[in-house]
Amino acid sequence: MLLIVFYCFVAVTAINVCYYFSFYSFLFAKPNSHLQAKVTTPISVIICAKNEGENLRENLPKILAQKYSEFELILINDASYDDTLEVMENFQLRDSRIVVVNVQSNERFWGNKKYALTLGIKKANYEKLVFTDADCYPASENWLAEMANGFQPEKSIVLGYGAYQTEKSFLNKLIRFETLLTALQYFSSAKRGRAYMGVGRNLAYTSDEFYENKGFVSHMSILSGDDDLFINQIATKKNTSIVYTPDSFTFSKAKSNWKSWFAQKRRHVSTAKFYKKKHQLKLGLFYVSQLSFWCLFFLLIFIFDWKYVLGLFLLRTLFLYLTYAKATKIFKEKNLLWLLPLQDLTLVLSQISIFIYNSISKPTHWK
Known part of the structure; x- marks a missing residue:
C-alpha cells in the first residue's frame, strides 16, 4: 500500500514537471516575433471605475501622456459614491479626448461591472478597444502603441500583462508570484493557439468581437468574468x-492585507467553473497535481525512504527554478526567486482555502 502511495507521488511529480515543460514554448520564444507591422489606427481606451477618485487623479495623466497618434479615453463611472464622477468631469474639461459615461444604479444589474462596461463600449467611437483599470498605470509612454501593435491582420484580441508594484512583504511576493503563474499559463496557452483568458488590467479587443458575440449577455449574471470569461x-x-514587452506592462498596487486579497481572489476564482470544459480540465489537473504533490511529500517524508522522496522533491524544485528563472526575467520580477518553494506551497494552500470557501458562500458584487 505504501509503495502505491509513493508511485502516486511519482505520478503527480511527473505531471507537475510536464506542466512546467509546457510553458517553455512561450518562455523561449522571441517576444512579439509575430508582429508584422506597426499599427497606428485610432484606439478607444476604456476604464470602468467605482469609487476610484484618488487613483484616477494619480493615473489618468499617465494614460493621457501616451505617445500614440490618435486615441480617446472612455471613463465609466459605475455608480460611485465618492468623488469619482467629479474627477472624471474635471479631466474631461481639460482634455477633449475624454468621454465620460455616468452609470446609475440599476436594480437588475446592481453591482455588475459588465453592465457598466457595456454602456461604455457603446460610447466608443473607434473599433479597437484597449482596457485597463482605474488603479493601474502604464509602464511607459509607449504602452498604448505596444498594445495596439497586437492588432495584426486577423488578430482581434490582444492579451497583455498586468503587474503589481513591488513592496517589502511576503503577501506582496505571493500576489506577484500568483500573477506571474497566471501569466505563464495564459500566455503559453495563447502561444500554442489555445487562449483561454486575459486580465482586465491590460487587455484589448475589437468592438466587432464584442457585438458579434453579444457582449457579456451569456454570463451577465456572473459577478466576475468581464475579462477572463469573455476571452x-x-x-x-x-x-x-x-x-x-516591458513597455507594454501595466502596474497597480497589490492588496496590502490578507483579507482583502482573499476577497479579491474569491471573485476571480468564481468564474473558473464557467470556462470551457477542456480549460477547466487542464487547469484543474494542474492545481490538483500541485496540491497532491505537497500532501504526499509531507506524508511520505516521514513514513517512506526519505532519500527517494527528497530526490523527487529536489527534481521538481529544479524545474520550478528553471521555469521561474526565465519567467521572472521576462516579466521583470527577479526577486520572486527567493523562497520560491514556500511561495508555491502557500499559494496552493490559499487556492484550496478559496475553493472551499466559495463552495460554502458565493462572493457578492464586483467591488
Whole structure:
C-alpha cells in the first residue's frame, strides 16, 4: 500500500514537471516575433471605475501622456459614491479626448461591472478597444502603441500583462508570484493557439468581437468574468495575439492585507467553473497535481525512504527554478526567486482555502 502511495507521488511529480515543460514554448520564444507591422489606427481606451477618485487623479495623466497618434479615453463611472464622477468631469474639461459615461444604479444589474462596461463600449467611437483599470498605470509612454501593435491582420484580441508594484512583504511576493503563474499559463496557452483568458488590467479587443458575440449577455449574471470569461468565450486559435514587452506592462498596487486579497481572489476564482470544459480540465489537473504533490511529500517524508522522496522533491524544485528563472526575467520580477518553494506551497494552500470557501458562500458584487 505504501509503495502505491509513493508511485502516486511519482505520478503527480511527473505531471507537475510536464506542466512546467509546457510553458517553455512561450518562455523561449522571441517576444512579439509575430508582429508584422506597426499599427497606428485610432484606439478607444476604456476604464470602468467605482469609487476610484484618488487613483484616477494619480493615473489618468499617465494614460493621457501616451505617445500614440490618435486615441480617446472612455471613463465609466459605475455608480460611485465618492468623488469619482467629479474627477472624471474635471479631466474631461481639460482634455477633449475624454468621454465620460455616468452609470446609475440599476436594480437588475446592481453591482455588475459588465453592465457598466457595456454602456461604455457603446460610447466608443473607434473599433479597437484597449482596457485597463482605474488603479493601474502604464509602464511607459509607449504602452498604448505596444498594445495596439497586437492588432495584426486577423488578430482581434490582444492579451497583455498586468503587474503589481513591488513592496517589502511576503503577501506582496505571493500576489506577484500568483500573477506571474497566471501569466505563464495564459500566455503559453495563447502561444500554442489555445487562449483561454486575459486580465482586465491590460487587455484589448475589437468592438466587432464584442457585438458579434453579444457582449457579456451569456454570463451577465456572473459577478466576475468581464475579462477572463469573455476571452474564454471568444478566443480562437487565429484571432488572439500576445504582447509582453516591458513597455507594454501595466502596474497597480497589490492588496496590502490578507483579507482583502482573499476577497479579491474569491471573485476571480468564481468564474473558473464557467470556462470551457477542456480549460477547466487542464487547469484543474494542474492545481490538483500541485496540491497532491505537497500532501504526499509531507506524508511520505516521514513514513517512506526519505532519500527517494527528497530526490523527487529536489527534481521538481529544479524545474520550478528553471521555469521561474526565465519567467521572472521576462516579466521583470527577479526577486520572486527567493523562497520560491514556500511561495508555491502557500499559494496552493490559499487556492484550496478559496475553493472551499466559495463552495460554502458565493462572493457578492464586483467591488
